[in-house]
Amino acid sequence: MGVKLSVSVNYPFAQESEVKPGDRLICDGGFTCVPAGKRVKVMEAPNGLYFKCKEGRRYLDGQLGDNGELISLVLYKPHTKKRERITET
Numbered sequence: 188m189g190v191k192l193s194v195s196v197n198y199p200f201a202q203e204s205e206v207k208p209g210d211r212l213i214c215d216g217g218f219t220c221v222p223a224g225k226r227v228k229v230m231e232a233p234n235g236l237y238f239k240c241k242e243g244r245r246y247l248d249g250q251l252g253d254n255g256e257l258i259s260l261v262l263y264k265p266h267t268k269k270r271e272r273i274t275e276t
Contacts, residue, residue: 200259201262202255202256203256206229206247206257208230208231209228210229211227211228212238212262212263213225213226213262213263214227215259226263229247232244234246235248
């Protein structure tokens, strides 16, 4: 699975192993605490990596799928344009 950022382009969910503090992630519509399409900055705490949301902190290990994917999160790369709309696939 992945996230559709535009009509014709699908981006895979981020892999836990490729995400580090300071990276940016794009959230899909699977969160009630972050709007779809919002870019969030990955932060580090003693409990692990997280990003800020309107409920406080969302830890990445809570999004971890069986194959190492971070469900509902795409690693932001410069070619991933902010204006592209995100919808679930």
